[in-house]
Amino acid sequence: MSVKKNTVSFSVIRRLPRYYRFLGDLLASGVGRISSKELAERMHLTASQIRQDLNCFGGFGQQGYGYNIHQLHREIGKIIGVDHDLQAILIGAGNLGQAIATHMHFEKRGFTLTGIFDCDAQKVGRQVAGLQVQHSDDLSAFCAQRHPTIAILCIPKTAAAQVAESLVELGITGFWNFSHYDLRVDHKNVVVENVHLGDSLLTLCYQATHNIHTPDFL
Structure with a gap:
């Protein structure tokens, strides 16, 4: 529609x-x-x-x-676009990145996870969610060949802005950002969804501390 x-x-x-x-x-x-x-x-x-x-x-x-x-x-x-099969890559194969890759069921939500990358040599080569973790140095060649459009960031917040800028140059147009950094990418047609799990937990803390009933969804 x-x-x-x-x-x-x-x-x-x-x-x-x-x-x-x-x-x-x-x-x-x-x-x-x-x-x-x-x-x-x-x-x-x-x-x-x-x-x-x-x-x-x-x-x-x-x-x-x-x-x-x-x-x-x-x-x-x-309407959401779950039938579009957006090609995604995940940057950062730490505990959070591995959990997201393993449990998110991307294929049910309009995505296919095609690559996982990390700069830590100890993580490179491991199997996560059926994919072998590749070194971040291989990102450029991978993007040139596979043309992913979505990047999931599970990296330190100090690296988020620079990594995102580099990924935009490689053709990434959407970011799902878990880096604890409010990412803004000032490029036309590039979208960002910042996810702050800690903020959600702090909201729960406030409501539990003050005995406030969770409001209905708006």
Whole structure:
């Protein structure tokens, strides 16, 4: 389904993966259709919010019938782009990098992990998630041959900006950044998703300390 660029708010975009996950769970449970009210109760949203979100991408559901879960899950997947098979590389084969490579199931989320790189000679040559860790010196040749577009950064924050700049020159247009550094790449058509696991833990700490109930997802 065609959506004009920049016409959908980022808050709606942030909710799309959650819709996709909940609908996938319903499919796995054998549920064939659901009303906006029932889906809202499961997701702790309002039925109006769900209808508004989905109307950003066209008409889904039928009055008195609800949503065909298989169809809606497929359409949201297309909107997100899980059928695009984006080629990704992972930089940093430490504990976090290995965990992400092994457990993230990239193929279910629109990606194929094609290479893992590290500058530590002790990690080079190891097998991680079916891939052999390569030396960072081989990145240029690898990118010239395989043309990945996404880089996952599991490297020290002191190296993030320089590594990202080098990767942009090698054709990388998207970063999933775990480096504990708020990465900004000032290049047209290059996107960044900064992930700060520590921030999430500190948010939990605050809520537990002050006995604050977790709010519904916005």
